[in-house]
Amino acid sequence: MSRVLVARLDSAGDVLLAGPAVRAVAGQGDREVVMLCGPQGAPAAALLPGVTNVVTWAAPWIVDPPPAVTAEHLQELHDVVVGADVDRAVILTSFHQSPLPLALQLRLAGVEFIAGASVDFAGSLLDVRLKPGEDFPEDQPETERALTIARAAGYELPEGDSGLLRVRDVPDVTELVGTGPYHVVHPGAAVPARAWPAERHRATVELLAESGHRVVVTGGPSERDLTAYVAGEHGLDLGGRTDLRGLAGILAGAEVLISGNTGPAHLSAAVGTPVVSLFSPVVPALRWAPYGVPVELLGDQNAPCRGTRARNCPVPGHPCLAGVLPEEVVEAVERLAHRVPSLSSRREKRNA
Template structure:
């Protein structure tokens, strides 16, 4: 398919945007330019996606975790941005529990001539390409979105296997991390139901250092208290490399941009992280992941995609499939039951896998 400007809509979190990467590349292969509509939580990830020509930001009231009021002026801001982009086609990418129809209505009012989406509900005249999938079958989100792109007539370029990816080159971060070969520990999450206890993260860092690893503790600006606690739980020895002295534990909380975080993850042997955006960012830079995965959403859909991974956590716990943001089960057993020793064991296993692959 050959198209002019195509609008791809994915107004969710950074991880959701990264998972849209294969679909975006398929569209870019057959379009003159791709404009990606993202929310504020996903914009930085959108700007890293290969194939994206321009990013438009709009907070989507039925998607954003802290939604703005759905007012006429707010809707007009989106409609004006869409009219300026003048797409001849829009792909509305959603997760299985989201409806594309509110966005399709606004795009239609903005004059978008063709709209494609996965939709179980009757769309009337809101969609031109209604792609129906069996939502009882758990398909990885990246493949689900790529399926919509194919239904709309777009295919990945020859030689593109459909893995997650980011633009290269990434920023230089050696001044933060020292040489490659460390482990990244990312303790923060966007929803409490997905969190592993902070004291477990602290013990993991300590035990990784005892096992001979350098550890980078990463997090966003709002997670500095958590990363300081996790990184500073115990005094650590120093490692000497080439005349430079590198601390065994570095607290990088709030010290990186999203692109710099991608570079930090790319230099790691393994990333230890819950089900949150950096898990997908690690996959996008090809680094193995120890995934502390709460089953509030299906791992078959949202586990790290396309890289070696060890999935930890009771996937049959009572919270399974609840989509809860706060754990509904006292004691948070699905993750609190994961022993620190199992995490360290998984790190050592995946590090050996990465050495074999590279």
Template sequence: MRTLVARLDSDGDVLLAGPAIRAAAASGEVVLMCGPGGVRAAELLPGVNRIIEWECPWIVNPAPEVRPIDIEAVVALVHGVRADVALVLTSFHQSPLPLALLLRLAGVPKIVARSTDYPGSLLDVRLTGDPDVPEAERALEVARAAGFELPPGDDGRLAVLGPPELELAELSHPYVVVHPGATAPARTWSPDRWAKAVVALNAAGHRVVVTGGPAEAALTAHVAGACGTDLGGRTTFRELSGVLAGAEAVVVGNTGPAHLAVAVGTPVVSLFAPVVPAARWAPHGEHVLLGDQHARCRNSRARECPTPGHPCLDLVEPAEVVAAVAEVTR
């Protein structure tokens, strides 16, 4: 049995597909189709035998041009996979049908997805309704509809391959990780609030390590200031998993490393803006949620905060973060 699993979004989305992928992998080979923003996470997932990277024009942001040659190429690529079944995993605001059409043209004999729209002959198994459940469970329901179950002993939690041994002199235990960045600014705290939280955590006796990608070096330097250790741009995604695994707690916005922290078993203090529902997207593991979940931006899916002052998060005080870290590290 060869299963094609499609999750075309970013790292966090791909990590949340992990339980569904493990269920499919219990019955055979899994080929994971993901976008360029999800490849780093895909490489860490147990059960993935092969990765196909595709920049899908109706998923990624900013969206690339739709060109016939690209569509023909991906159809040919999928045809070469010779999948027995495909699981199309989407968020509640996405349709699986455009991709299902391409998979059908590629000769995939069985396609399973959740769709509120009439799928015609595009889907063989269609889940209807839109349950307000964590995204990882929503994806696992699709796998189960295809006949896959988690193997015995698998609790369905997020998981990644074992983190690497790190040789960073700055990582002196114990420490708390602060990860201030996010691809959507509306989904994280303002930089000055992060910087004040680092000072507050340091004053409370915590050693603070600030993490971020290469494009976030200026942000992490500002946030770390004189009180934190700045690792911005110095770790790969896999190495970041090791940094998070060694932490007592991770303080982070709604972004991929929040889910990576859960996958390595570290509790999360989540600065969570309600632009997407917390019931679906909050960390799928031990966490404390901070932020006004009834703010005006609720369910707007905004990437930039639509309310002056970013009140859903910026009214959270650094002392609340210190208290939340104390709660999850007891």
């Protein structure tokens, strides 16, 4: 049986978006997929159907703050790749990233075939190089970009696979969330520029509760103070009480998720739950909005921060998200919960 390395060195959300490409490489189960991830992405890779093994390495050109480039650190990657015993690799990147630093290290570790997308001339580093252009546009969802790279390497989705996001082994979390319908509010974001103000999240929880909805507030161990504040007296605070797999279970049982552009939004899409996306345009929504599920996209997508990829808001007052009112979020939740298309969706359908 052949073993293929699939690399996605970024965050959990990026890894989840690569899931369909991973399934394409895995085929009908006749290939083993070793997924190479950064520390933040590894827990998501473990949830992807088709992944046989997950190996982790912190890339100095990806991780923030970056580890030092030392012979010892590069040797660690070499040993990981040699130990994985792979002869082929597919490097998945976003438009602003180069696959070439990793491709060089994979070549030195003996990988015979490498595919990736590169603006720059790749020489002998890539056997298959996709170059952005008409046949490979940059303005496309990240999931479709990854699938295109996998396809160029010779891997197609199995027959009957829809190409949507999926995860496996979703747990029953009734013990945590109780019974009955609920919405989830996830107020945290790893990148401050993508965070909606905490007081707006708290007000949203209060409004939803006043309307008769049960609300669950989620977050990581470092976000317990945030989730406690947002939940207040009206929400169920589960901050720090689950790992990523447990969060998948919570989201799978929810009617709607309210979240910024962060990993849980993509995890929600992977379990089929609609998302009210408070989306800062520092990155394009076309590429990174939740994929394949009903979405209400809120936030000024033409704000001055558009396309800056800023981690901290470069515009005083954070206008792209601060202008979104809790009442607007609640209205969006009601539309999704009742499967009523938004005004923009209705216009797009009418003009199609």
